[in-house]
Amino acid sequence: xxxxxxxxxxxQDLNPYIDIVLEDYxxxxxxxxIERIKERIGTDLESADxxxxxxxxxxxxxxxxxxxxxxxxxxxxDEALEFAEAAKNxxxxxxxxxxxxxxxxxxxxxxxxxxxxxxxxxxxxxKTALALxxxxxxxxxxxxxxxxxxxxxxxxxxxxxxxxxxxxxIKSQIPxxxxxxxxxxxxxxxxxxxxxxxxxxxxIYVDTTPALTTAELLARARxxxxxxxxxxxxxxxxxxxxxxxxxxxxxxxVSLISSSLKELAKRLEVPVxxxxxxNREPEKRHSLPRPRLxxxxxxxxxxxxxxxxxxxxxxxxxxxxxxxxxxxxxEVIVAKQRSGPQGKxxxxxxxxxxTLFVNLVDEAKHRYWExxxxxxxxxxxxxxxxxx
Numbered sequence: 001x002x003x004x005x006x007x008x009x010x011x012q013d014l015n016p017y018i019d020i021v022l023e024d025y026x027x028x029x030x031x032x033x034i035e036r037i038k039e040r041i042g043t044d045l046e047s048a049d050x051x052x053x054x055x056x057x058x059x060x061x062x063x064x065x066x067x068x069x070x071x072x073x074x075x076x077x078d079e080a081l082e083f084a085e086a087a088k089n090x091x092x093x094x095x096x097x098x099x100x101x102x103x104x105x106x107x108x109x110x111x112x113x114x115x116x117x118x119x120x121x122x123x124x125x126x127k128t129a130l131a132l133x134x135x136x137x138x139x140x141x142x143x144x145x146x147x148x149x150x151x152x153x154x155x156x157x158x159x160x161x162x163x164x165x166x167x168x169x170i171k172s173q174i175p176x177x178x179x180x181x182x183x184x185x186x187x188x189x190x191x192x193x194x195x196x197x198x199x200x201x202x203x204i205y206v207d208t209t210p211a212l213t214t215a216e217l218l219a220r221a222r223x224x225x226x227x228x229x230x231x232x233x234x235x236x237x238x239x240x241x242x243x244x245x246x247x248x249x250x251x252x253x254v255s256l257i258s259s260s261l262k263e264l265a266k267r268l269e270v271p272v273x274x275x276x277x278x279n280r281e282p283e284k285r286h287s288l289p290r291p292r293l294x295x296x297x298x299x300x301x302x303x304x305x306x307x308x309x310x311x312x313x314x315x316x317x318x319x320x321x322x323x324x325x326x327x328x329x330x331e332v333i334v335a336k337q338r339s340g341p342q343g344k345x346x347x348x349x350x351x352x353x354x355t356l357f358v359n360l361v362d363e364a365k366h367r368y369w370e371x372x373x374x375x376x377x378x379x380x381x382x383x384x385x386x387x388x
Contacts, residue, residue: 100137
């Protein structure tokens with residue numbers, strides 16, 4: 001102790017020495033946790049996934065992450081009061097992360113921290129396209145989005161090349177087919193170069209690792225949150241994740257995945273958007289095959305864990321003779337919303353050549369609903385009768 005005093009000059013900045021002590025303390029704690037976990041692994045009484053999650057909790061605690069536990073209700077109501085005051089003083093009714101799709105934003109008031117938002121649809125209805133549209137809109141500063149947020153996009157289905165091509169097509173408005181086939185001229189190429197430079201400045205971070213486990217996704221999301229202060233997490237898609245602790249029970253596995261995603265939203269305090277498949281039940285109905293909550297594939301707990309469920313319906317898929325009234329129009333059905341109205345539907349225009357969703361003008365909305373009420377129902381009944 002005496003030598004320590006003699007080795008420090010009077011008046012010198014102590015912060016570097018404090019950092020050294022803290023650094024060595026953290027290393028010792030990590031070694032202790034690893035030794036403790038090694039002993040538990042030897043007993044072979046617990047699943048690897050459970051042990052990994054606990055180790056991650058301990059390591060993040062050592063790194064300085066605030067421990068979680070009981071709080072007095074005053075802390076919760078203080079935060080709620082601050083939120084209410086900020087909403088009152090805001091010039092906009094959108095208090096969460098903006099999707100850039102005005103009707104959807106007004107119905108949900110944006111996506112809020114701690115929420116799990118599930119976007120579900122049959123194959124080909126545009127789930128990934130909608131997720132990419134939301135990611136780009138949320139991360140881009142515009143007059144309607146003065147506070148863009150960094151986005152973490154986990155793509156378990158598509159490669160980074162596929163995602164890059166889609167984003168270029170969305171932002172450049174050059175059809176995907178032309179980009180893929182090389183059917184573009186020099187002017188288009190120059191535009192793509194310019195758009196690529198713009199996209200490169202956006203705070204969007206992509207992970208294309210296939211078949212991620214719940215533990216891996218939680219760890220990677222925590223890390224990117226700490227490094228880049230992520231404000232939105234998107235997972236494409238839920239059924240491609242793995243939960244090793246569920247063994248061979250697929251329903252239990254999907255249940256564990258959905259609960260893990262909800263846990264992720266709460267721990268990171270960001271909205272988590274998870275895409276999900278729907279089963280084939282809509283096609284078996286004797287009414288127009290609009291999806292319902294019960295159609296969520298492989299698990300009813302997705303419906304239970306989600307704060308908001310958006311179901312996609314493309315009527316032209318089921319119309320033998322689609323018209324301009326229903327072509328490229330997608331119904332986004334708000335089937336569940338804990339903190340807002342549910343059962344309402346938003347109409348979006350899907351520009352399939354760019355894999356892009358945009359707002360729909362009022363005239364097109366009126367034309368669509370008029371067609372659906374006066375023409376589409378009778379066409380569907382005739383088709384059903386013929387099949388029977």
